[in-house]
Each structure stands twice: as structure tokens, then as C-alpha cells.
Amino acid sequence: MNKSRDFLRTIVEEDLKSGRYKEVVTRFPPEPNGFPHIGHAKSIAINFGIANDFHGHCTLRMDDTDPTKEDTVYVKALKDAVKWLGFEWEGDVRYTSDYFHKLYDYAIELIKIGRAYVDSLDEEKMREYRGTVTEPGIRSKFANRTIEENLDLFERMKNGEFKDGEHVLRAKIDMSAANMKMRDPLLYRIRDTHHFRAGDEWSIYPMYDFAHCLSDYIEGVTHSICTLEFENNRDIYNWVLETLKLKPPRPYQYEFARLNISYTVMSKRKLLELVESGVVNGWDDPRLPTIAGYKRRGYTPESILNFCNQIGIAKANSMVDVAQLEFCIRDDLNKKVPRVMCVLNPLKVTIENYEGSEELDAPYYPDDVPKEGSRKLSFSNEIYIDREDFNENPPKGYFRLTPKQSVRLKHAYIITCKEVIKDENGNIVEIKAIYHKNSKSGSDSSGIKVKSAIQWVDTKSAKKAEIRVYDRLFKNETPQGTEDINPNSLKVIKNAMIENAVITQKPDVRFQFEREGYFYADPIDYSDKLPVFNKIVGLKESWGKKKKVSKPRVQTKKVQIEGVVAPMNEAEQKLFDRYTTKLNLNSEVANILARDKTLSSFYEDALSHNKTPVTIANIVANEVAKELKEKQVDELKFNPSEIAELAKMIDDEMISSKIAKEVFQEMTQNGGNPTQIVETKGLMQISDPSKISPIIDEIIAKNPDNVAKFRAGNSKLLGFFVGQVLKKTNGKANPKVANRLVIEKLKQ
């Protein structure tokens, strides 16, 4: 864990420190109705990661409350994903369906205390009665059923006496709640469907909002972490646990932003569409952001996990650049994977002055990768190089083979082009070259300088291989649908030639094909007879890129239209006028006070104790206003007269405004008289220059770099020095005096 924790870890740490929980318990709770994707990986990394970091544990729970959509194939995929990423769940896999009996009992309990009822409205009516976001809803007449009636009906629902949709169980909360989710949410619905685990035992199934919080509670979860779209559901989560009066400790819900990656889609629906329409070849298509897809493509779990760590956890909706993921896999593979040679697009080269054949020593790793191992490479007068590595009319800056430019064959000799053979259409079909005998790799005494070393394979020993080159699935950064599909997302190269050392390796191996990228032996289609490799990711390229036009950055000044502010009513206007003219408040402060009834009466009250209207106004309009955002006046631990007293101390320069904030902080938390707080805490301001001066000297002596920077014109640093003085004096130094003194001393 690094120094700056994400907000979730901060919460967990505080809860552990405060003793709210003895141990942290999280859970990864997917619904088994689809294949997991990299968004799930983020959630897995968060939940299991937090549990690991704080020595707690994490459960894996299948949230299987909708029998119409769920299936065991997804359960398997989900379990595989967690395991593949290297995590272990606590105990057995849990299922919400395991808790159906307990959940049913809780529902009965809710009915018994009059907080749940059986509603028999049809779907349409129910929607109508729910109201809209701006209008309150109406309670169903069935909400008046007696407890006995509800109990009876609910039991009969369970027993399968009714058809789907005839009745539901609802929580009795508030049909006019501003939060739409709280308008008597559904708890149970009738589903005459076979459940993949519970079989046909149940005719009713609990809804997410009822099942989830209680399942968390049953499992002893402490921190229930989910994505942002559940923010509105948090109220129900709390309502259920609170009205059931469950024995503490109970879980609390926290939300984070789900993962989006550019050039791909993440929603279950869109993924399903791609698979079903045949745009991709199944859920494990290497172009898909599914775990199965990344796995088949050749991504390592380490790289995915590292990616999850890099992107962080926050609440802002965001879209991560794929480049970040690509960096992670390159970074991982660079350290791990052997380099071999493969020619994707072969061009024959005949070396006219070479006879016979030989075996060349070729290490698997470059010098900067601390790994051992090498293989023998056979070399003869007929080899293949990549067509891209020869150019008859090279552009400027081309480093490879040309009629005039020699090149090194990696691990072998330097060759020079002598003749270009073309077919009747003018296509290059062969290169005739000569090699330089004394330029052998490792014992080069030729003195020839070349600009690059290229990969090659010997025609006699090389094997044919199929290479599947994957590119991003979509053309757009934020694809909407199939219309944005990149038609070239898969290119199959049938005639690539690969050095035979590769073939002797077992599957589940990754290689770097030199100068091309990282490749993975396809776990399904690979055979020694027809090797098939998937391109995981290319090497970082700086040559091709230069030619691209870099978009000129258009610096547009942000212009924003100001909205209209509601005009003040007559009383507010009168108040405003009095404040600005009589009391000399600035218009902004006067405006804040005049428009807020509680604030203005608080202010008036304070004013009766002390006649320094401006200082009091500033405190009321800023500090008191902050408190009143979350509290009612009668909840405040301080009163107007104490605020007036605080203001007086500021005016008398007994304390600085900085200290005043600290005192105010204390007043809000524990109450108390400001004068007393200042006395007991010894917060009286130090304004005597002779006391502050030596401290400044000390700081100046300790920070010669910053002194130099300040003198060079970095005036921001004034804040740094004053800050240090304040720190040394526990905030008591008079900052105005300190400011003046620092400037004086540094100007010398």
C-alpha cells in the first residue's frame, strides 16, 4: 500500500481504528447472468484487495435472486475469474438463494411490525401510483390490509397459490419520498420459474434491495462496496437493516465509479449483442474486454491487477485510456518473456556468397532482462526477412535494408543488398544479397556500422504459423454500437514463418516476437503441426508514429453563460439594504445573510451582543453557514452570543483568524465559551516580532533552496515560509506579523 490511499481504504482504516469493527469483511457479489469483464476485475481487486490489505476476508456470493436470468455456466465463469486473478474467497461460494429461508423470516418480521404489506395493484397501476420525480406518489389501497391478512396472503404467495404478477410484497415507507427508490419498494415478487439452484421450492423471490443488505448482514460483511448507480438504493439498504433492528455490527454501503475503457464496451447487454450477432467468436474472443477474452488473448492476471491498481478508485465517472492497459501488459511481459524471431510477411533473401549452413547461438533475453537461456539458430544462404524491412525507395530516417543500406540479421551477420528481383507486375519477390564473413554476431571485426538489426528465419528450418493479429474492436473512443465496429479488428496471417525453437515449447507460453510484439500460443487452436499465436500487444512504436500528424491543440477560452439568480423578495431586499448601508457589509455577505432566514436571525441575535457587524457577519455567512448546511439551529452546540464573543477576540487581535477557525471547530464539536477555549488551550496570538524573528531565521537557515527560489522571484514561497512559522508556533504566531517579517528578512 502506498501513502495515498483511496477513499475506501481510508474509511476501512478509520473504522478499524475506531473499533467499529474488529475485522474487515467484504464481498464480491455478482449476479450470475453474464460473463465477467474487466469491470468485474476492478471490483474483485477492490473487494479482495481491501480484505487482504487489512487482514480481513472476502466472500464470493452469487446474487441469484432472479431465476429467469441466471445460470450455472456464469457461476463457473465468475469463479474462474476470481481464481485466475489469484484471489481466494473465504469458505465456500455463497449464494443468496442459500438464504431464502432466512430472508423469508425477515419478511414475516417486517409484516408483523407493520412495515411491509402485500400489494395487489397491477404493474401499470403501480407505476402510475409511484408518481414522478417531481410529483409525489399515492399509496395503494391495499396498504391498509391488516397484519393477519398480509401474513396469510404472503404465505399463500409462497405456496404458489397465485400467478406471476398477482401480488407483491412491499415495504411501507413513504410514497412521497424525494428519493424515488423509497416509495414503498418491492420486496418480493411471484415467479413461477425453476431456479437453477433452489429448484422449484420457491414461488416467490426476493428483490435485490431486500436480499442484498440482509445477505451482507448474514455474512458479517462490514463494508458493502458497489458501483455508483446504487447510490439511491443506499437508503433502502439502511432502512431494512434499521427497521429490522438487527444486532450490530451491521454493514454499510459505499459506492465507487465503474470502469470504462476507451475503444470498447462494457455493458452486459452490448457484450451479449456482439457475441450473439457473431461479430466476435464467443465470450472468450480475444478482442472482448471479458476476463475470458483477455485470458485467451494472453494477458496475464498480474497485468490486469496492476492496471486496476494504477487507475485508482474514485467517484468521478471516467474513461480510462486503453493505452494504460497496454502499458501494463507490456511492462509485465517485458520482464518475463523469451524473445524469438518470427517473420510475419516473408520475403526471400538469397545470400550469394554463403555456402553450407551453421548453428548460431542466440540468447532468449536481451542484456537488460536478468534471465538466462538460449537456443541454436540455423543459418544458411536462404532466409526470410519481413517485407517491411526492405525498401527500394526508403523514406528519410529509414533504418532497415535498402539497396544502399546494409543491415544486421539479428544474432547473425550483416548483409548488403545486391539485387532486387521482381515479378512481371513489378512486385519484389526476392533479394539477392551478400554477407560479411567477419561480421558475425558476438565476434564482429568488420567495422561496418548499421542502423538496425532485423529478425529473420532460415527457410529450411522455419515453420509455418498462423498469427492472429488483434486490433481494437471499435473505431471510436466511445463506441455506441455495431456501427462503430472496426472492420480490421482481426487480421489472420496464415503464412508467417517462425523459428523452430518455438515449436518445442509447451502451450500456455508467451513470446516476444522480436520487433513485433508479444504473442500467446492460442490455448485452443494451437498444435505443433499448425502453431497458432495470438498477438497480445505490439511493442511501443516510435518510428511509425512520427509520421502521424499531431493534432494542434486548440486553446479555447472557456466561456460560460451565467444563469439567472432569483430576485430577492421585498423583506430580503430591505434586509440587504440595511446590511449594506447601515452595517457596512459587503454586498456578497449581505446577500448571503439576507436570503437565508436562519442565518439572518442568527446574525441579528449575535449583533445584539457585540457591535462589530462586519466580523460577525463574516463568521456567520461562512463558518456558521457551513454548520447549518447539515444541522438545524437547535442542534448547534454554540449560540449567537458566543459567536459575538469570538468576533470580538478577532477584532481585538487577541487571536488570528486562523486560530479563530480552530476555536470555532472546538465550539462546533464540544461547545464551550470561546474565551475559555483560548485560555485553556493557550491559543493567545503571538504578535511580538522579537519572538517570531528567531523562528524565521531558523527556517531560513534550514531551507536555503527555497530561499534562493523566493529571491529568484517565486513569490508563492511566501506561503511556505509563513506556513512553517505557523507550524513551529502551533498556529499562534500572528500571520500578518510573520508575513511582514519574512518579506523583510528575505529581501535583505
Next chain:
RNA sequence: UGGGGUGUCGCCAAGCGGUAAGGCACUGGUUUUUGGUACCAGCAUUCAGGGGUUCGAAUCCCUUCACCCCAUCCA
């Protein structure tokens, strides 16, 4: 539109009143038998906009704007 959220570099993201972290991307340079890697250097006088409070504001207050979520018997 009512409610709930979120705005810090091209993309993520720290920061919680005292010098705007870090990663990716990008741009130079050094090393290099991968146009890879590694290394060095450069990349926010400014935190959605406007006001206010303060010696000092990304952080506190007011206000405006933009985006996301909520009216499934889905989760």
C-alpha cells in the same frame, strides 16, 4: 423538472487552509545487435466559471454551469 452524485494536465488520480504528488500519453536527450527496455530531462503560475471570507483558498461560504444516476415485479 424533485432527489442523489461528480467536475484537479490529452486520459486516470493524490490533495481535506500553508511550495499543485504519482502513473499513462506526449516531447527532447543518453545507452542499446529489438525504432523495444532502462536512464535523464521537459510537460497544470493553476484546480468547471464568477464572486466572497482569509496574511494565505483546489481546499471554507455564496452562486452559476456541465455531466452521471433514480419513475423494471432487473441487479
